[in-house]
Amino acid sequence: MIQTANTAETDPMTLAATAGQIASRSRAVDFLELTKPRMNFLVLVTTAVGYYMAVRTSFDWLKLIHTLLGTALTAGAAAALNHYVERKYDALMKRTMDRPLPAGRVSPGEALFFGLALTMAGLGYLAMAVNVLTAFLGAFTLLSYVLIYTPMKRRSSLCTIVGAVPGAIPPVMGWTAVHNALSPEALALFGILFLWQMPHFLAIAVLYRSDYAAGGFKMLPVIDPDLTVTGRQIVVYSLSLIPATLIPAGLEMAGLLYLVLALILGLTFLGFSVSCAASRTRTDARRLFLASILYLPLLLAAMMVSKL
Numbered sequence: 001m002i003q004t005a006n007t008a009e010t011d012p013m014t015l016a017a018t019a020g021q022i023a024s025r026s027r028a029v030d031f032l033e034l035t036k037p038r039m040n041f042l043v044l045v046t047t048a049v050g051y052y053m054a055v056r057t058s059f060d061w062l063k064l065i066h067t068l069l070g071t072a073l074t075a076g077a078a079a080a081l082n083h084y085v086e087r088k089y090d091a092l093m094k095r096t097m098d099r100p101l102p103a104g105r106v107s108p109g110e111a112l113f114f115g116l117a118l119t120m121a122g123l124g125y126l127a128m129a130v131n132v133l134t135a136f137l138g139a140f141t142l143l144s145y146v147l148i149y150t151p152m153k154r155r156s157s158l159c160t161i162v163g164a165v166p167g168a169i170p171p172v173m174g175w176t177a178v179h180n181a182l183s184p185e186a187l188a189l190f191g192i193l194f195l196w197q198m199p200h201f202l203a204i205a206v207l208y209r210s211d212y213a214a215g216g217f218k219m220l221p222v223i224d225p226d227l228t229v230t231g232r233q234i235v236v237y238s239l240s241l242i243p244a245t246l247i248p249a250g251l252e253m254a255g256l257l258y259l260v261l262a263l264i265l266g267l268t269f270l271g272f273s274v275s276c277a278a279s280r281t282r283t284d285a286r287r288l289f290l291a292s293i294l295y296l297p298l299l300l301a302a303m304m305v306s307k308l
Contacts, residue, residue, distance in 0.1 A: 030100040034083050034111060035076030035118070042296075043075045043170045044068050049300045050174025050189050053253055053307060060178075066129035067177040071170060073122030074138040078166075080115035081146045084108060089154070093211040131180045137173045141166040157220040160201050168193035188247040192299070195244050198237035199273050200292040202230055206276075206285035231277030234288070238273035242266035248303055258306035262299060269295045 051064050083090070083101050091102035100106035119142060126135035149163040171189040176182065205212060205219040206227065212219045224230045245266055249259040272291040276284040 030105045031114060033100055034080040034106065034114060036079035040072065040075040040079060044072055046193060047071045047170040047174040049304060050171030051177055052304055053189065054175040054178035063130065063177060067134065067174060070122050070126035070130060071138065071173060073118050073125060074142055077115050077118035077122055078142040078145045080111055080118060082150050084111045084115055085146065085150050089215040093215045095208060095211050130177045133180055134173050134176045137169055137176060141169045153217045155218060157218050157223055160198065160220060164194045164197040167197050185251050185253055188251055191244045195237050195241040196292065196296055199234045199288060202234050203276065203285045203289040203292065206230065207282060207289065227280040231280055234273045235277045238270045242270065245299060252308050254303045254306040255308050258302045261302040265295055265299050
């Protein structure tokens with residue numbers, strides 16, 4: 001019995017099959033990594049929030065699933081194409097050099113084909129299963145992210161502002177999935193996501209400024225040595241976020257509970273932003289980053305609970 005077991009364990013065909021299974025799993029993980037699942041989880045959450053806030057009568061769960069699936073495919077496509085475009089620069093930065101493309105685990109041709117296949121699948125699915133307007137917004141998000149924001153990162157510090165536009169469209173897609181039309185409510189959701197992204201991503205850029213510099217990316221903290229301008233912008237956008245978050249109450253999307261919680265959360269977040277701007281240290285930038293991660297889901301949860 002023991003000899004039989006040992007023979008099976010050392011049999012070349014068995015070992016080759018096991019190695020093939022491990023390689024297949026590793027390849028699958030690499031292609032999944034190309035879609036940036038952690039980042040795109042936020043895309044799906046905000047899309048779902050936009051959908052929920054748009055519903056006024058019966059909740060169509062099947063359409064929500066269609067919307068999330070099409071959005072996930074489109075967001076994954078944008079991420080994969082971003083990996084393809086930035087593969088040479090990712091190889092220059094410590095935090096990205098082990099990604100599938102710069103590490104050589106996925107070839108550029110494979111990544112390009114994968115990204116284009118996801119693009120056609122995602123946009124086609126949204127057009128057929130949801131509506132054409134939502135598919136158009138998905139296409140605009142993908143194209144602006146890959147063709148404008150991505151190359152602009154190496155040309156201008158304004159890239160963060162440009163990149164915040166596609167990042168703020170997912171909740172609008174959730175809204176249009178229900179109404180098949182844009183509205184002030186959808187624009188209010190866009191404004192909140194747009195303004196929130198600015199201090200969030202500027203905090204990240206402070207934390208990884210040396211990496212961004214090594215990759216040749218002109219993020220504001222890279223070209224702002226003492227972080228004075230960076231700190232000022234963090235405060236301005238955080239301050240602007242407060243009135244923006246109160247608009248849903250004015251549009252009767254959410255009630256008094258949301259209004260109060262939005263004000264409290266906004267002032268607290270502003271406090272972290274002011275501290276970061278005053279000290280200009282990595283410690284306070286990390287605190288601001290963590291605060292931003294807590295702030296957004298709490299705000300959106302308050303909006304959903306207080307929905308009118």
